[in-house]
Amino acid sequence: MKPARLTQTISDSLTTLRKSERKVAEFVLKDPLAVIRMRIVDLAQHAEVSEPTVVRFCRAVGCNGFQDFKLALAQQLASSPSYGQIAVTDQDSTREYTHKVFDTTVDTLLKVRDSLDLETLDAAIAAIYGAQRVEFYGFGASAAVAFDAQHKFFRLQITSAAYADPHLQNMSATSLHPGDVVIAISQSGRSQALLDSMELVKQAGGIVIGLSPTGSPVARSASISIHVDAKEDNQIYIPLSSRIAHLAVIDVLAIGVAQKKGPKLDEHLMRLKAGLASLRSPV
Amino acid sequence: MKPARLTQTISDSLTTLRKSERKVAEFVLKDPLAVIRMRIVDLAQHAEVSEPTVVRFCRAVGCNGFQDFKLALAQQLASSPSYGQIAVTDQDSTREYTHKVFDTTVDTLLKVRDSLDLETLDAAIAAIYGAQRVEFYGFGASAAVAFDAQHKFFRLQITSAAYADPHLQNMSATSLHPGDVVIAISQSGRSQALLDSMELVKQAGGIVIGLSPTGSPVARSASISIHVDAKEDNQIYIPLSSRIAHLAVIDVLAIGVAQKKGPKLDEHLMRLKAGLASLRSPV
DNA sequence: GCTTTTATTGTAATTTTTTTACAAGAACGC
DNA sequence: GCGTTCTTGTAAAAAAATTACAATAAAAGC
Numbered sequence: 001m002k003p004a005r006l007t008q009t010i011s012d013s014l015t016t017l018r019k020s021e022r023k024v025a026e027f028v029l030k031d032p033l034a035v036i037r038m039r040i041v042d043l044a045q046h047a048e049v050s051e052p053t054v055v056r057f058c059r060a061v062g063c064n065g066f067q068d069f070k071l072a073l074a075q076q077l078a079s080s081p082s083y084g085q086i087a088v089t090d091q092d093s094t095r096e097y098t099h100k101v102f103d104t105t106v107d108t109l110l111k112v113r114d115s116l117d118l119e120t121l122d123a124a125i126a127a128i129y130g131a132q133r134v135e136f137y138g139f140g141a142s143a144a145v146a147f148d149a150q151h152k153f154f155r156l157q158i159t160s161a162a163y164a165d166p167h168l169q170n171m172s173a174t175s176l177h178p179g180d181v182v183i184a185i186s187q188s189g190r191s192q193a194l195l196d197s198m199e200l201v202k203q204a205g206g207i208v209i210g211l212s213p214t215g216s217p218v219a220r221s222a223s224i225s226i227h228v229d230a231k232e233d234n235q236i237y238i239p240l241s242s243r244i245a246h247l248a249v250i251d252v253l254a255i256g257v258a259q260k261k262g263p264k265l266d267e268h269l270m271r272l273k274a275g276l277a278s279l280r281s282p283v
Numbered sequence: 284m285k286p287a288r289l290t291q292t293i294s295d296s297l298t299t300l301r302k303s304e305r306k307v308a309e310f311v312l313k314d315p316l317a318v319i320r321m322r323i324v325d326l327a328q329h330a331e332v333s334e335p336t337v338v339r340f341c342r343a344v345g346c347n348g349f350q351d352f353k354l355a356l357a358q359q360l361a362s363s364p365s366y367g368q369i370a371v372t373d374q375d376s377t378r379e380y381t382h383k384v385f386d387t388t389v390d391t392l393l394k395v396r397d398s399l400d401l402e403t404l405d406a407a408i409a410a411i412y413g414a415q416r417v418e419f420y421g422f423g424a425s426a427a428v429a430f431d432a433q434h435k436f437f438r439l440q441i442t443s444a445a446y447a448d449p450h451l452q453n454m455s456a457t458s459l460h461p462g463d464v465v466i467a468i469s470q471s472g473r474s475q476a477l478l479d480s481m482e483l484v485k486q487a488g489g490i491v492i493g494l495s496p497t498g499s500p501v502a503r504s505a506s507i508s509i510h511v512d513a514k515e516d517n518q519i520y521i522p523l524s525s526r527i528a529h530l531a532v533i534d535v536l537a538i539g540v541a542q543k544k545g546p547k548l549d550e551h552l553m554r555l556k557a558g559l560a561s562l563r564s565p566v
Numbered sequence: 567g568c569t570t571t572t573a574t575t576g577t578a579a580t581t582t583t584t585t586t587a588c589a590a591g592a593a594c595g596c
Numbered sequence: 597g598c599g600t601t602c603t604t605g606t607a608a609a610a611a612a613a614t615t616a617c618a619a620t621a622a623a624a625g626c
Contacts, residue, residue, distance in 0.1 A: 018603060036354060040584060050605045055585065066584065067350075067612095071319060074357050094401050094408075094539060101534045102396035106389050113385035118377045125377075144431030148526070151424055243431070244527055251384045256377060303575060323613060333576045338614065349613065350583095 006072045007032060009061050017060060020049040024057040028073070036074045040066045108230045108241035109248055115229060116249070124209045124224050125256035128158070131181040131207070136162040137169050137197055138185035141243050145185050149250045156258055169197040178205030183250075187230075187242045189216020198222065211246050289355045290315060291390050292344050300343055303332045307340040311356070319357045323349045391513045391524035392531055398512060399532070407492045407507050408539035411441070414464040414490070419445040420452050420480055421468035424526050428468050432533045439541055452480040461488030466533075470513075470525045472499020481505065494529050 010025050017025055027047040028035050035043060044051045058069035128134055134153055136146035143164035150162035163169045173182065182201045186194055189212030198208045198221050210222025219225045228249060230242035293308050300308055310330040311318050318326060326349075327334045341352035411417055417436055419429035426447035433445035446452045456465065465484045469477055472495030481491045481504050493505025502508045511532060513525035 020604065039582090051583095052585075052606090053604065056604090070354070071357050074354050075360070077358070094405050097538050097542075098399060098401065098404065098535050099396065101538060102392050102531055105531055105534075106392055109385050109389050109392075113382065116381060118381065121381065122377050141431065141434055144427050144434060147430060148424065148427030151427060244530055247527055247530075248385055248388055251388075252381050255380050255384060259380070301574065322611085324611095334612095335577090335614075336575065339575090 006061065006063075006069075006076050013061055017057070020053045021057040021060055023047045023049055024054055025061075032073055032077055036070055036077065038070075105241045105244055108245050112228055112230055112245040112248070115227065116252075117227065120224060120226055121252060121256065124226060125253055125260065127181050127207045127209065127224060128153075128183075128253060128257050129260045131179055132159065132177060133180045134158050134160045135172060135176075135180075135182045136160065136185065137164075137182055137194060138162075139164055139166075139191055139194065140187075142185040142187055142246070145243050145246045145250070146183075148247060149183065149185075149254075152250065152254045153257070156254060156261065158257070166193040166197065169193075170200055173197050173200035173206070174204055176201060176204040176206040180204075180206045181209060182206055183209045183211060183253075184218055184222060185246055186210075186212045186216070186218045187246070189213045189218040191218070194218060195221055211249060289344065289346075289352075289359050291386060296344055300340070303336045304340040304343055306330045306332055307337055308344075315356055315360055319353055319360065321353075388524045388527055391528050395511055395513055395528040395531070398510065399535075400510065403507060403509055404535060404539065407509060408536055408543065410464050410490045410492065410507060411436075411466075411536060411540050412543045414462055415442065415460060416463045417441050417443045418455060418459075418463075418465045419443065419468065420447075420465055420477060421445075422447055422449075422474055422477065423470075425468040425470055425529065428526050428529045428533070429466075431530060432466065432468075432537075435533065435537045436540070439537060439544065441540070449476040449480065452476075453483055456480050456483035456489070457487055459484060459487040459489040463487075463489045464492060465489055466492045466494060467501055467505060468529055469493075469495045469499070469501045470529070472496045472501040474501070477501060478504055494532060 007029060010029060014022060014025055024043065024047040027043070038046070040051050040054050044054050047054070055066055058064075058066050061069070063069040063072055136149045138144075138146035143162075146162040146164060150160050153160040161172065163172060176182070182198070184194055184198050189210075195217055198210075198218070201208050202223070207224065208222045210218045210225045211228055212218035212222070212225070213229050214227040219227060226249060228242065228245050230245045290312060293312060297305060297308055307326065307330040310326070321329070323334050323337050327337050330337070338349055341347075341349050344352070346352040346355055419432045421427075421429035426445075429445040429447060433443050436443040444455065446455060459465070465481070467477055467481050472493075478500055481493075481501070484491050485506070490507065491505045493501045493508045494511055495501035495505070495508070496512050497510040502510060509532060511525065511528050513528045
């Protein structure tokens with residue numbers, strides 16, 4: 001049977017493997033990413049052994065042959081893409097940091113996607129769908145996320161607002177009606193002003209949907225807490241991937257609500273699109 | 284270049300594929316998990332086509348052959364184990380459209396990453412670095428991108444502003460000095476008001492960096508044009524992935540400028556972080 | 567509506583790649 | 597040191613993928 005973590009099995013077997021097979025193992029561990037693109041001859045050459053030795057190595061680590069081994073390795077690497085180094089250093093060329101920015105973002109998105117709790121999402125969608133008013137609160141980088149979200153939900157014919165000002169948040173919060181929804185967005189999950197606003201929302205009978213890291217004060221305080229754990233390796237500079245993860249989560253919420261709204265919404269969006277056309281350059 | 288999300292590419296190509304190739308595509312989409320354990324003969328048999336047709340199909344979806352195809356498929360399935368249908372219908376479950384949203388976003392990001400022109404990016408970074416003032420203009424969904432960008436560059440100690448109001452844009456544009464930079468963000472690349480503002484910026488001697496689709500009016504009008512071709516998803520009329528691509532591109536610009544600024548910036552960011560701490564909840 | 571042309575698909579041969587069988591050589595025990 | 601066992605490589609066979617080409621189907625032209 002195939003082990004879950006192939007590289008783990010390989011390093012575990014290192015001691016029991018024969019000398020030549022160990023050469024293969026070491027090479028595989030050193031550069032697994034390269035191995036999945038190799039043919040058996042290439043790997044044999046790089047590890048300085050013969051081809052049958054490679055096959056024997058594959059069998060020794062529980063695979064059914066070389067192809068099977070490559071497949072298993074590829075799968076593992078795909079699920080933990082953090083094999084390449086992602087920290088941004090000063091000497092990076094443009095090409096390199098461009099790739100790093102995009103790759104870290106992709107990495108974060110996939111991690112968040114897999115860690116999302118679907119029932120929570122469903123609950124959040126239902127709450128938004130049932131609300132008279134939907135508001136988005138966030139500060140700093142999350143303020144931009146809030147405005148983006150407001151724009152999106154506005155297009156879905158939902159009465160929505162976005163506030164990055166604690167005074168406005170508080171004023172608006174106290175005027176909410178039971179069943180109304182506030183989406184509190186925080187990358188740190190520790191913004192005191194946001195926590196204060198959330199408290200007012202709850203006092204007014206509103207539902208607070210939190211978008212914040214697991215276990216953070218915002219997450220704990222929210223009525224419905226969507227956990228977004230985009231741990232930033234390069235937090236030193238600026239928040240990068242986490243706000244993109246927030247945007248993506250909001251996209252999911254928007255689509256969920258859009259689906260609940262059904263076909264009537266399509267017509268509305270069509271008209272909206274037609275209306276926008278007049279603001280556009282013909283070519 | 285290998286497509287990031289293979290199944291996505293396959294369903295996209297469904298219409299352009301030949302009849303027999305489509306049979307292969309449909310079978311692969313129906314049961315991708317089985318395919319990765321198959322040899323080419325098996326797949327040919329199941330799809331009721333010949334083996335060369337399978338190879339042709341693999342090439343048609345951007346792979347280098349059958350092995351390459353299987354590897355790419357295996358990698359994708361590893362990161363989304365319960366992969367089923369990709370076609371979007373109204374009946375999509377939460378799980379499905381969550382995946383769909385994240386996957387298309389990832390797909391877009393990787394496509395944009397590979398299509399970015401590095402020299403243009405370098406030119407843009409140099410222009411921003413050399414400017415006294417940097418402003419971001421955008422409407423609608425791009426307005427949120429502009430505000431996010433403003434926030435980011437503000438943290439890099441760059442005098443920056445973001446305007447989503449054409450009047451403010453125009454007023455600000457006329458007050459720019461030669462060498463100042465405006466980043467014009469547009470998903471459609473066809474916003475007339477934005478084109479007007481850009482004209483004023485150029486008259487004032489400012490440099491316009493455009494973030495828009497290739498060949499669009501905004502792209503043609505910009506002094507430095509960064510092409511972002513994020514083919515927008517048909518089914519929903521809300522901009523989804525493209526604005527995330529814009530954000531990522533701006534991240535790249537920010538990091539580029541940050542590097543040019545060098546170590547002094549680090550100190551500044553440290554102080555900034557310390558300042559923010561007081562606004563945060565202790566736990 | 568028939569002929570010519572082009573595009574699509576499958577058959578068969580070729581090439582590539584992996585695996586097996588076996589023998590040479592090294593390590594170990596006696 | 598000799599025989600045994602274990603390890604590794606060579607070479608042949610098997611399996612798999614790919615290419616070349618021909619047959620057929622579809623489309624365009626007359």
